[in-house]
Amino acid sequence: xxxxxxxxxxxxxxxxxxxxxxxxxxxxxxxxxxxxxxxxxxxxxxxxxxxxxxxxxxxxxxxxxxxxxxxxxxxxxxxxxxxxxxxxxxxxxxxxxxxxxxxxxxxxxxxxxxxxxxxxxxxxxxxxxxxxxxxxxxxxxxxxxxxxxxxxxxxxxxxxxxxxxxxxxxxxxxxxxxxxxxxxxxxxxxxxxxxxxxxxxxxxxxxxxxxxxxxxxxxxxxxxxxxxxxxxxxxxxxxxxxxxxxxxxxxxxxxxxxxxxxxxxxxxxxxxxxxxxxxxxxxxxxxxxxxxxxxxxxxxxxxxxxxxxxxxxxxxxxxxxxxxxxxxxxxxxxxxxxxxxxxxxxxxxxxxxxxxxxxxxxxxxxxxxxxxxxxxxxxxxxxxxxxxxxxxxxxxxxxxxxxxxxxxxxxxxxxxxxxxxxxxxxxxxxxxxxxxxxxxxxxxxxxxxxxxxxxxxxxxxxxxxxxxxxxxxxxxxxxxxxxxxxxxxxxxxxxxxxxxxxxxxxxxxxxxxxxxxxxxxxxxxxxxxxxxxxxxxxxxxxxxxxxxxxxxxxx
RNA sequence: UGGGGUAUAGCCAAGUUGGUAAGGCAGCGGGUUUUGAUCCCGCCAUUCGUAGGUUCGAGUCCUGCUACCCCAGCCA
Numbered sequence: 099x100x101x102x103x104x105x106x107x108x109x110x111x112x113x114x115x116x117x118x119x120x121x122x123x124x125x126x127x128x129x130x131x132x133x134x135x136x137x138x139x140x141x142x143x144x145x146x147x148x149x150x151x152x153x154x155x156x157x158x159x160x161x162x163x164x165x166x167x168x169x170x171x172x173x174x175x176x177x178x179x180x181x182x183x184x185x186x187x188x189x190x191x192x193x194x195x196x197x198x199x200x201x202x203x204x205x206x207x208x209x210x211x212x213x214x215x216x217x218x219x220x221x222x223x224x225x226x227x228x229x230x231x232x233x234x235x236x237x238x239x240x241x242x243x244x245x246x247x248x249x250x251x252x253x254x255x256x257x258x259x260x261x262x263x264x265x266x267x268x269x270x271x272x273x274x275x276x277x278x279x280x281x282x283x284x285x286x287x288x289x290x291x292x293x294x295x296x297x298x299x300x301x302x303x304x305x306x307x308x309x310x311x312x313x314x315x316x317x318x319x320x321x322x323x324x325x326x327x328x329x330x331x332x333x334x335x336x337x338x339x340x341x342x343x344x345x346x347x348x349x350x351x352x353x354x355x356x357x358x359x360x361x362x363x364x365x366x367x368x369x370x371x372x373x374x375x376x377x378x379x380x381x382x383x384x385x386x387x388x389x390x391x392x393x394x395x396x397x398x399x400x401x402x403x404x405x406x407x408x409x410x411x412x413x414x415x416x417x418x419x420x421x422x423x424x425x426x427x428x429x430x431x432x433x434x435x436x437x438x439x440x441x442x443x444x445x446x447x448x449x450x451x452x453x454x455x456x457x458x459x460x461x462x463x464x465x466x467x468x469x470x471x472x473x474x475x476x477x478x479x480x481x482x483x484x485x486x487x488x489x490x491x492x493x494x495x496x497x498x499x500x501x502x503x504x505x506x507x508x509x510x511x512x513x514x515x516x517x518x519x520x521x522x523x524x525x526x527x528x529x530x531x532x533x534x535x536x537x538x539x540x541x542x543x544x545x546x547x548x549x550x551x552x553x554x555x556x557x558x559x560x561x562x563x564x565x566x567x568x569x570x571x572x573x574x575x576x577x578x579x580x581x582x583x584x585x586x587x588x589x590x591x592x593x594x595x596x597x598x599x600x601x602x603x604x605x606x607x608x609x610x611x612x613x614x615x616x617x618x619x620x621x622x623x624x625x626x627x628x629x630x631x632x633x634x635x636x637x638x639x640x641x642x643x644x645x646x647x648x649x650x651x652x653x
Numbered sequence: 654u655g656g657g658g659u660a661u662a663g664c665c666a667a668g669u670u671g672g673u674a675a676g677g678c679a680g681c682g683g684g685u686u687u688u689g690a691u692c693c694c695g696c697c698a699u700u701c702g703u704a705g706g707u708u709c710g711a712g713u714c715c716u717g718c719u720a721c722c723c724c725a726g727c728c729a
Contacts, residue, residue: 106666106667106676107667108666108667112669131729132729133728133729135728135729165729167728167729168728168729170728171728171729221727225726225727228727229725229726232725233725234655234725235655235656235724235725236655236656237655237725238655239725266727267727269727270727271727272727279656280655280656280657281656281657281724282656282724282725283724283725285725288726288727290727291727292727293727307727309726309727309728309729310728310729311729314729330657330658330659330722330723331722331723331724331729332723332729333657333658333723333724334656334657334658334723334724335724336657337657356658358658358659358722363664369729370728411665411666411676411677411678412665412666412677413665413666413667413677415659415665415666416658416659417659417660417665417666417722418658418659418660418721418722418723419664419665419666420664420665421664421665421678422663422664422665422678422679424664424678424679425664425665425677425678425679427678428677428678428679429678431690431691435690435691436691440688442688469686469687469688469690469691470691470692499689501689502689510687511687512687512688513687514687516687543687545687552687554687554689555686555687555688555689556688557688618688618690620688620690621688621689621690622688644688644689644690644691645689645690645691646689646690647689647690648689649689650689651689
């Protein structure tokens, strides 16, 4: 990360400060542990910024570890996508990426250790039987008939499990803890299950795979993680995390701390639902610009810095939250406002004919790339007899609040001349197609000499040199603030979340793509080129519109 | 009385030993402006889920309520 961003404190940093002050730790080691079963989303960005941000600020390290204990749901394509997204966000993990599957041999050894200590047993109960014996939230469970199997038998049975002598579901290895515990996860949790599945990292070496609760704490300990940060739903699991570490022969005792996961209005942030959106083709894919995935936000035009800034603005607490989309939008606007060069594009064109400018004649105009930043330089535009302007910027009549082009009135063409509308031509549907006007040649870069005040400014694209382009405008993917709370969240999908427009942009844009990857099309919003754009067929994604107080007045 | 958590403005969120409610987003006024943008300036919690208690003084301490979230996968 190039620049150091100021990060406010939070309860986890205060815990770390205390651990450093007390000497409990000398260095801080964190980890970001995604399961490679889908793409990363903005909620993961919160965790990434937390874990990597802490490592940076405390001059510690942060590992990237794929929590790959369930080969049935995972795929190598997701590990590649995740690595790309973390890097793109601007973070570097310590050394090579890790995999929980790197530790399968050690994990297996610790499982045997528990068996030898009489703290784990192989259970042949069916899943339904196990569920019944688990009890309920208020009633204690009952012991499995296999709970007191002798150690040698358990060792032998676990070896047979490992050797592939049992089918999936036939048996599993359980930790012997307490069937009456008020923590459901402590009622003899399953720590190994049979799974005859090919694993993207270990191939066909294993047919038994460790469960999350058994794997995560040990992986943390093996890697020497000092602070293991996860989300609130794992608070109960912390008891099991600590139990495993205490009952196996491992020196490192990492501590788990939980923070609340991010919820964003008008979208969903659960892997399960995002997978469904992709698999049922409600969106184009994981990187659909309407998706809250890192890949989707990237394609939409969000910058890494804007996402990091969002994560610092939302903070880290244990409170359930629902963040407004305006918070995210403010972050990208703040970034692009200062870093995106300006350009002009007309999304819904009508023709403006300048009658006192002869056909074939063209005036060269030098326009600043940024009104508040001269260092961004200028560009050359040509201004000819036929110009494209936005349909909504012309009205045959209007009151004085409408500061745009009106018949018999004047308006400034951005970066160019003052023009006066003379008459309009309409089609069969009474829609204006062409406006005829005259321009004042003495108004380039200055106000009219006679003191006339022209309040409005509208943008335009030269008809002779402008390039045709498609503009893809995105709206929220869902019609309700919290789609996850719906009976069927897909029923709440906004059918108008994508609007496609065909218009014009000033020439040469794709030959001078700015470093930030985006432009501000003045008066309309921030745009970037879509991955499907070609020099013959330009396609722009609107990242976010400009703040629009006029729309508020009108609406 | 299963257990684990959380309650500060429309949203996010500071508030560490009790000393008189940061900041951001949104919103609302006003100024500048060749983007109805940006920028600037101002406003926006007599009150911290609620009822009591302790105290000269409570968002912070104590007690009782209430609301919401999580836990009964061989998912993570």
